[in-house]
Amino acid sequence: MPIYLDNNATTQLDARVLEAMTPWLSGPFGNPSSVHRFGRLARGAIDTARQQVATLVGVSPDQITFTSGGTEANNIALQGVLSASPVKRLVVSPTDHPCVVEPAEMLAERGAEVDWLPVTNHGVVSAADFAASLSKPAALVSIMLANNETGLIQDIPTLAAIARESGVPLHCDAVQAAGKIPVSFSELGVQLMSLSAHKIYGPKGVGALVLDKAVDIKPIVQGGGQERGLRAGTENVAAIAGFGAAAELALAELEERRAASQALIDQLDTGLATMPQITVFADGETRLPNTRQFALAGWEGEALLMELDRRGIAVSSGSACHSGTGEPSHVLMAMGIDRDVAYGAIRVSLGVHNTSAEIDTLLQTLQELAR
Ligand SMILES: Cc1ncc(COP(=O)(O)O)c(C=O)c1O
16 A cells, blocks of 8 residues: 655545535535525535634634635735735745745735745744834734644744734734644634645635634625625535534544654654654754654655655655745745755655554665665
8 A cells, every 4th residue: 555645735535524525515506695495505504614614723603714725815815915905015934835925926026015034944933033024014924833844833822922012914824733733813813814624634625714803804806795705706515514524523633633643753753863864854843743854865855755656655845836846945945955955855744544654664765765
């Protein structure tokens, strides 16, 4: 059996999630905006899911806007807040996912002032740098909770307190953190947050933007007024129902999943530490219990990925979206990692189906490939 160690790219749909989705694919087909009984049935499924997703991050259901995924949630956050604000300045973390970085670059091309936060060579944004970047007014500051490549977890509560003092809303991409570590909207102290279903054993193509009710934001897609006018378009009822079920399971099983993942990552860390040819990125920082990014001396990441794939082990060479571009990871570049070392990066991301025997196989294979 091939070994799947790429759970930050996507996860396998949970059979219980599929069960929650199936009726909405094969049975009631009404449009949730229709007032008749067909519509009301579909609306009920969305209401249930909205409650389940809200509970995962500790907000009220009316703070949830369903989107087509984390990418769209991030785009609405950046573009929607900027267009509603008289201040045309954004502050963004350069290690954020491309679906934050690229909208920020596009907005800069269209005339917005975009400032990039400095990060340490482990990808950490310091409180002092953060405060300095907010000494000038900004419409929004965007910084992710957990990095999809290195797994680094930023100290969002501290940064959010600074943002609040400066009166700047903070958007936090929590796509990789949700379901892996506790994520509470109010404890983090953020005003906007993005989530995605397919990273937590839910379906692809559905996510959510979580909003503080005081945030001024405009839609980027106009139309039928769905999602309180913030995200027009007839809802994907089955996917949303699946997201709700996945969110409920992620919360109920959080501790169990986290402990199992931590045990496996400890096993991986112990093995990697015995190999002098390995460089682990963001080493020693607080990281997700499922994610490690490292380079094996003498190997390019893409070549190592292909060799591991040939031997039945699926990993990533960084952000899945960047694979195949031939460019080293923008995250490692922002961290100031030497280009040649960054070219060697691969990412291992664990999920609920992984076993200790699989970690042993990975470590043994890396030993065989070490030069
Ligand atoms: C941190 C982060 N944000 C956003 C996304 C995009 O989410 P989606 O695939 O649901 O659009 C990803 C997916 O890789 C991610 O890792």
